Amino acid sequence: MATDDDDDDDDDDNDDDDDTCLVGLFFTGIFSLDCTLLNVYQRRVIWQNLRLLSRMSNSFPTECLSESKAFELPLEILSDAQPLKRDIKEAFYEMAIQAFNIFIQDTFQSTWEEKHLRQLQIGLDEQLRYLEQCLEEEEEENEDMKEMEEEERKHSRDTVSQLSNLELRRYFNRIDKFLKDKKYSHCAWEIVRAELKRCFYFFYKFTALLSRK
Amino acid sequence: MLALLGVATLMLVAGAPWVLPEAAEGTNLKPPENGEVSIIDDSFTLKWNRSGGYFKNVTFSAEYQTPGMGNWRKLLGCQYVTRTECSFSSLHLRSVYENIKLRIRAEKGNSTSQWHEVPPFVPFKKAQIGPPDVRLKAEDKAIIVNISPPGTKDSTMWAMDQSNFLYSLVIWENSSSLEERTESVYSRDKIYRLSPETTYCLKVRAELRSSRKFGVYSPVSCITTTVEHKLPSPENIEISAENQIYVLKWDYTFENMTDMTFQAQWLHAFLKKIPGDHSDKWKQIPNCENVRTTRCVFPQSVFSKGIYSIRVRAADGNTTSLWSEEKKFNTEMQTVIFPPVIHVKLIGEDSLRVSIGAPEESENKSGYQLYPLIYEVVFRENTSNAERRVLEKRTDFTFPNLKPLTVYCVKARALVESNRWNKSSVFSDTVCEETKPGNTSKAWLIAGICTAVFSIVVVIYVVKALLRCVSYVFFPSSKPPSTIDECFSEKPLRNLLLSTSEEQTERCFIIENTSTVTTIEETDQIGEDYKKYSSQTSRDSGNYSNEDENSGSKISEGLLQEEPV
Numbered sequence: 001m002a003t004d005d006d007d008d009d010d011d012d013d014n015d016d017d018d019d020t021c022l023v024g025l026f027f028t029g030i031f032s033l034d035c036t037l038l039n040v041y042q043r044r045v046i047w048q049n050l051r052l053l054s055r056m057s058n059s060f061p062t063e064c065l066s067e068s069k070a071f072e073l074p075l076e077i078l079s080d081a082q083p084l085k086r087d088i089k090e091a092f093y094e095m096a097i098q099a100f101n102i103f104i105q106d107t108f109q110s111t112w113e114e115k116h117l118r119q120l121q122i123g124l125d126e127q128l129r130y131l132e133q134c135l136e137e138e139e140e141e142n143e144d145m146k147e148m149e150e151e152e153r154k155h156s157r158d159t160v161s162q163l164s165n166l167e168l169r170r171y172f173n174r175i176d177k178f179l180k181d182k183k184y185s186h187c188a189w190e191i192v193r194a195e196l197k198r199c200f201y202f203f204y205k206f207t208a209l210l211s212r213k
Numbered sequence: 214m215l216a217l218l219g220v221a222t223l224m225l226v227a228g229a230p231w232v233l234p235e236a237a238e239g240t241n242l243k244p245p246e247n248g249e250v251s252i253i254d255d256s257f258t259l260k261w262n263r264s265g266g267y268f269k270n271v272t273f274s275a276e277y278q279t280p281g282m283g284n285w286r287k288l289l290g291c292q293y294v295t296r297t298e299c300s301f302s303s304l305h306l307r308s309v310y311e312n313i314k315l316r317i318r319a320e321k322g323n324s325t326s327q328w329h330e331v332p333p334f335v336p337f338k339k340a341q342i343g344p345p346d347v348r349l350k351a352e353d354k355a356i357i358v359n360i361s362p363p364g365t366k367d368s369t370m371w372a373m374d375q376s377n378f379l380y381s382l383v384i385w386e387n388s389s390s391l392e393e394r395t396e397s398v399y400s401r402d403k404i405y406r407l408s409p410e411t412t413y414c415l416k417v418r419a420e421l422r423s424s425r426k427f428g429v430y431s432p433v434s435c436i437t438t439t440v441e442h443k444l445p446s447p448e449n450i451e452i453s454a455e456n457q458i459y460v461l462k463w464d465y466t467f468e469n470m471t472d473m474t475f476q477a478q479w480l481h482a483f484l485k486k487i488p489g490d491h492s493d494k495w496k497q498i499p500n501c502e503n504v505r506t507t508r509c510v511f512p513q514s515v516f517s518k519g520i521y522s523i524r525v526r527a528a529d530g531n532t533t534s535l536w537s538e539e540k541k542f543n544t545e546m547q548t549v550i551f552p553p554v555i556h557v558k559l560i561g562e563d564s565l566r567v568s569i570g571a572p573e574e575s576e577n578k579s580g581y582q583l584y585p586l587i588y589e590v591v592f593r594e595n596t597s598n599a600e601r602r603v604l605e606k607r608t609d610f611t612f613p614n615l616k617p618l619t620v621y622c623v624k625a626r627a628l629v630e631s632n633r634w635n636k637s638s639v640f641s642d643t644v645c646e647e648t649k650p651g652n653t654s655k656a657w658l659i660a661g662i663c664t665a666v667f668s669i670v671v672v673i674y675v676v677k678a679l680l681r682c683v684s685y686v687f688f689p690s691s692k693p694p695s696t697i698d699e700c701f702s703e704k705p706l707r708n709l710l711l712s713t714s715e716e717q718t719e720r721c722f723i724i725e726n727t728s729t730v731t732t733i734e735e736t737d738q739i740g741e742d743y744k745k746y747s748s749q750t751s752r753d754s755g756n757y758s759n760e761d762e763n764s765g766s767k768i769s770e771g772l773l774q775e776e777p778v
Contacts, residue, residue, distance in 0.1 A: 001333035037630065040585055095425045097377050104487050106374060118481075122519035126545075129520070135422055144359060165424060170310045172373060 020129060026151075035134040039210035042092060048125040049198045053193060056116045060194055071174050071195050077164035078206040085163065086138060088209050090165035093131040094165050095203055098172040099196060100124040102179075112189075117175065242319050242326035245273060245297070248612045250315065252303075252336060253429075254343040254364040254371070259291060260298040261317055261329070269315050271321045275299065276328075279307065279316045285316070288466060290433045293320065302535055303369050309336040341369050342428025345380065349436045353409040357381065360400045361418050362488060363428060376486050378419045381427075387412040399485045405538045409441040444534035447475065447507070447525040452540070454513065454547040461501060462508040462538065474528050477501035477509060482541055483522040498523070518544050542568055550638040553588060553627050563615045567623055569608040586627045589637070594615075595620035595645060606630075620647045 077091060103121055175192055182188035245261040252258070275291035278284070291299035303309055314333045319326040346361040362378050364371045371378075384404060385393045388411075396404060398417075414435040419428040447463040454460075460464055477658060478495040485491070501509035520543045527534040549568060556568045569588055592612060593600040596619075615621060622645040628637040 036629070039586065090423050097423065100486075101373060101376050104483075108670065119517070119519075121483055122517075123482065125486070126520065132422070139422075162338065162424070166310060166338065169373065171339070172307075173308060173310055176373065183497075 003043065016213060035137055036083055038089070038130065038134050039207050042127070043122065043204065043207040045127045045130065046200055046204045047125060048118065050197060050204060052123050053122045053197050053200065056112045056120065057190065061190055064190050067182070067187050068191050068194075069178060071171060071178070072078065073195075073199055073202060074164070074167040074171055075202065076168050078202070078209060083184070086135075089131060089135055089138070091137060091164050091168065092203060092207075092210065093128070094168045095199065096127045099167065099199070100177065102172070102192065102196070149213055176179060217372055232474055235670050242271075242321060242324050243457065244326040244329040245319055246329060247318050248315065248329055250331060250334065250339065252370075254340070255303045255368050256298045256300055257336070258298060259288075259317070259331070263297060263319075268321070271295075271319050273297070273299075273317055273319055275315055276315045277316075279311050280281055281311075288315070293315075301587040302334055303646055304367075306336065306369060309340070309370050311335070319449060320551060333655060337424075339371065339424075342371075342419050344429045345417055346415050347415075347431050347434055349415075349434060351438045352403075352434050353439045353442045354405065354407050355535070355538075356384075356396060356404045356407060356413060356415075356438065358402055358404065358415075358417070360398070360402075360417055360419075362400065374421055375488060377423070380417050380419055380420060382417045383416055383430075384413055384415040399777060400488045401485070401490065403539075404721040406770050407438055409438050442535055444529060444532055445529055446534045447537040450523060450525055450537060450549070452523065452542050453699050457513050458510050459513055459516070459547070460508060460510050461498070461523070461525075465507050467527075467529075469529075472515040472529055474503040475501070475507065475509070475525055476503065476528065477525045479520045480524050481522075482629040483599065485522070495524070503528075511592055513544075516542075516544050521542075546636075548588070550627050550629065550636060552638040552641040553625055555623060555625055555641050555644050557623055557644045557646045559646055559648065563617060564611050564613040565615060565621055565623070565648070566611045567608070567625075568723070569605075586628045587630045588625050588627055590622065590623060590625045590700045591624050591640070595622050604628075615648050617648050618650050620645050672727075 078088070100121070101118065121150060145194060175195060179188050239631070243335045245266040246264045248261040250257055250259050261273070263271070272293040272295055273291075274293055275288040276285040277288050278286065283577055287546055288299075288301055289305070290301040312335055315331040316328040317331070318328045343363045345363050347766070348361075350357040350359070352605075360380050362368075362371060362375055378400070380398050380400065382396050383390075383397050384396070402440040404415075404621065410437055414433050416430045416433045418430045420426065445463045445465070445467065449464040451462045453462075460746065463475075465473070466473070467473065477498045479498050480491065480495050484494060492555055497672070498509070498511055499718045500511040500517060507696050520541060521540040523542055524536045526536045551572045554570045554572050556570065558566045558568070558652045566588065570591075588605050588608070590603045591600050594616075612621075622643050624640045625641040626638050628635075
């Protein structure tokens, strides 16, 4: 059962200084995660990344308002009833990986502090890895079923799920082109940052969908 | 007749072109059919079939249209081609995620056929991932792979996927192709656990998992591992957290360890996903440079929250070993879970309510909050060793129906709610609480009733006994003791002696003073007889039992009656 104290999640300093005399316990893997609790983890990590995005800059510079553009976030992809849990995972993964792609480019060193950027990159990577691991697991489970069912379901499933991924890609493609056209200016980055905050918030609201079966 | 002949020949001449096969095309050129597109990386291949057989000097041209473009545009590389296929690249397409329409027609000289339209498609969806380019470098027990993403650097098809590619690598020993190993690698990675001086062959394919695309395998490339390195590399790197430090340990065996020193480095794990060389980004871990033991200790503040790769190597004077296998390390997973704080409260007389709270120190830690916790509660009676273990998700719950006047002790620890991860805190302090003497009213009621009943019975007996005593003393019985009966066998005498209970005085009549008496008695005689009878009767009513008395009185009466005559 997760508690809903999302607003208190994460704080500014990542240093763990005040431990008391307790022995931590060792474990082997990097993510010994339970994929049945994926929605809980995603919820927290997306919120954490949203806060990191907010903290990167003090406030939206007013001179950039004139350049803002409507990117048309495809809200319908998650509000429609998605039949398969895998498709929802894929949508979250697509979002995470495209956001990661945007923030690993080297073209904004002057815009934001390196420290904040690094934290965001780490956070996005974390978000990605959870999903990767769970998608891989699911694929392993489906290996046997694949051959039997793939013939029947291939076409119908592809059209529904891949359509939402396509919509997401078109959205991120628009953002990419915008950055290129504006030559990665400071204002362009600020506008993209604001847009991604909206996107993250939207996905944060829909993390509950990951738990549906 | 001649006119008829002329007309006939004219018709023949006019009709000749129809008959000849070459003239079959004419103005009605048939459009091509079955147009198909296949895409690998950035190159599109358009194929079609001729219709109506093979004809000379026929060429084909194609055009394309995307939404928002308005009119059809010529497709470069597909103009006036003689074969039934042509290729073009996506590099001049605006977007690979847009629907695209293609159409082809046949041409011969000045005449053209109708357009044949290919069903519209989204290039990205149709595209297949081509084979990646693989370069290898061998170490003694590992192979370094350097994989270039499919397509070109400025590829439009995979522009948004440069960091998304995951590579599936199949490796086998050249001599025995049976034992294959498949591994998932990044673009710059290492395959470990190989044997020295062995030839290995491998092939790689790129994958885009989220788009469900699996690429074509690269051609097989082989390489031989080198001779075993003089110094082995450290193995089995382990890292654990303690208080405010991390402890890094590894295994190392070598004949002469006296001058051996070790060095440990770290790197942000996500950098591996970004294509390119990041070998210059490895950083030294403080306190872990030139250490002589197979462990080193450094403060937790070195690593802010995140995922890191760690590697270690050994050095002996001038020679250094190769780097060890990289160990991934997630700071989140190392955070200590603090034991909870328990409060136990007595509810009613036989229930204990347990509330679990988070300890104060954990409020500031962002680490463990990421994972939902469940609690293992151990509940036992103070005197016995029998324990009851309960797993609870709630932080407030009650143990009902406990024994009265017993001390119960509770302790709990927090666990991460996960099937495969056994991370828990240490147990909290034990809190004990005593239950009240239980159910006094009921017990007393029953006891009271029992004692009351018992006491009533006792009292009755006592009272009875007392009464008997009292009655014996103050109200003795009239019955004589049985010994006297033996002495006096005659009844009348007995009667005289013992008939004390009779009221004989009432029956005493005056006999001697007859004159006065007789007159009185005469007058009264009748009355007296009457009286006697009546008195007799009346007396009889009182003394039925005593026959002897009656007979006694009758004798006196008899005497009385004889006189007056």
